[in-house]
Amino acid sequence: MPKLTKRAVEALPLEAKDYFVWDSQIAGFGVRVMPSGAKTYQAQYRKGGRTRRVSIGRHGKITVDEARKLAKEVMGQVAKGENPAEEIAQHRRAPTVAALCERFFDAHVKERCKPSTQREYRRAIDLFIAPALGSFKVVDVERKDITELHHKFRDKPYQANRTLGVLSKMFNLAEIWGLRPDGSNPCRHVPKYREEKRERYLHQDELQRLGQVLAEAEQDGSETPFVVAAFRLLILTGCRLGEIQTLQWSFITDAGMELPDTKTGARRIPLPQAARAVLSALPRLPDNPYVIAGAVPGHYATDLQKPWRRIRKRAGLPNVRIHDLRHTYASNAVSSGMPIQMVGRLLGHSQIQTTMRYAHLADDPVRRAAEENAARLNTFVGAQVPGHGLRLVK
Numbered sequence: 001m002p003k004l005t006k007r008a009v010e011a012l013p014l015e016a017k018d019y020f021v022w023d024s025q026i027a028g029f030g031v032r033v034m035p036s037g038a039k040t041y042q043a044q045y046r047k048g049g050r051t052r053r054v055s056i057g058r059h060g061k062i063t064v065d066e067a068r069k070l071a072k073e074v075m076g077q078v079a080k081g082e083n084p085a086e087e088i089a090q091h092r093r094a095p096t097v098a099a100l101c102e103r104f105f106d107a108h109v110k111e112r113c114k115p116s117t118q119r120e121y122r123r124a125i126d127l128f129i130a131p132a133l134g135s136f137k138v139v140d141v142e143r144k145d146i147t148e149l150h151h152k153f154r155d156k157p158y159q160a161n162r163t164l165g166v167l168s169k170m171f172n173l174a175e176i177w178g179l180r181p182d183g184s185n186p187c188r189h190v191p192k193y194r195e196e197k198r199e200r201y202l203h204q205d206e207l208q209r210l211g212q213v214l215a216e217a218e219q220d221g222s223e224t225p226f227v228v229a230a231f232r233l234l235i236l237t238g239c240r241l242g243e244i245q246t247l248q249w250s251f252i253t254d255a256g257m258e259l260p261d262t263k264t265g266a267r268r269i270p271l272p273q274a275a276r277a278v279l280s281a282l283p284r285l286p287d288n289p290y291v292i293a294g295a296v297p298g299h300y301a302t303d304l305q306k307p308w309r310r311i312r313k314r315a316g317l318p319n320v321r322i323h324d325l326r327h328t329y330a331s332n333a334v335s336s337g338m339p340i341q342m343v344g345r346l347l348g349h350s351q352i353q354t355t356m357r358y359a360h361l362a363d364d365p366v367r368r369a370a371e372e373n374a375a376r377l378n379t380f381v382g383a384q385v386p387g388h389g390l391r392l393v394k
């Protein structure tokens with residue numbers, strides 16, 4: 001057949017089976033006519049002893065001249081040793097981000113992360129990553145897509161940055177698994193939002209109100225003794241919520257609480273007499289190994305947030321989080337003069353930099369000591385305090 005033209009293509013008849021008509025000027029350029037009436041431009045070549053075919057576009061969507069130009073580009077790629085048909089087939093077989101999420105969670109998160117981290121990753125995947133990028137092919141995700149998702153949650157910088165961290169780890173593994181080229185992580189160079197570290201400590205009057213409310217809740221039965229004990233133990237030990245929530249009676253020894261698995265690994269936590277008194281007052285339920293027993297037999301109390309919201313409301317502490325009880329423990333220790341390294345050991349920090357957030361509180365006992373020492377010395381030297389009995393000299 002002579003050169004393919006718009007008129008020639010439109011004049012091609014329909015048959016019971018599809019067939020090809022090839023252009024007389026460019027070898028391998030042709031049109032495929034389907035029984036349905038669809039006519040699609042093709043570029044055909046041989047590679048590795050096999051005939052390969054690339055669909056260029058549908059007649060009507062692109063012109064014959066546009067299709068001819070694209071066919072030349074395909075043939076140019078073949079001349080350079082490339083295999084465009086195979087590249088297209090690989091792209092079609094490439095997994096989506098949704099599939100990558102599940103592989104990432106099953107092969108990495110479940111195997112390497114603690115349960116609390118697993119829950120955080122699952123939440124980020126289900127609520128933020130999959131809805132926005134799940135349908136994308138892994139190889140097609142670009143930095144602008146990550147930036148757009150990150151920017152979407154700019155009003156929640158902590159969540160935006162945690163989601164970015166999950167994505168970055170996920171695409172690092174995608175490179176290791178051969179799903180993306182090396183060094184192509186689209187999260188690179190996406191700047192994180194600044195996070196304002198929240199420093200909230202309970203003052204003495206607030207602690208007294210909280211203690212009174214805990215006693216009232218225990219007496220009137222509005223909260224279970226296990227819930228009340230959990231909050232008292234958090235205050236008296238500085239433990240993380242999960243460490244007290246999942247505490248088992250078998251972990252309690254003469255040396256303290258021997259926790260086999262925490263955020264920073266196995267650790268021994270001192271158990272002062274005040275905390276032991278709280279434990280002694282708790283009933284030990286049969287067939288339940290947990291100290292903070294829940295409503296379900298044999299299980300611990302899985303939700304302490306709801307009772308905490310009720311308790312803090314009664315105590316007039318509307319913005320105090322459970323984690324702020326840990327901050328209160330640390331701030332009280334530092335302010336009383338305890339060395340910052342010792343506070344870090346009590347809190348189970350693996351790095352001193354984490355504990356240094358409380359370092360400024362260590363100035364309080366130093367200032368008090370300076371005032372007391374100067375006051376004692378002043379009784380001997382009789383130094384005058386500025387503003388009292390000073391005489392203006394002209």
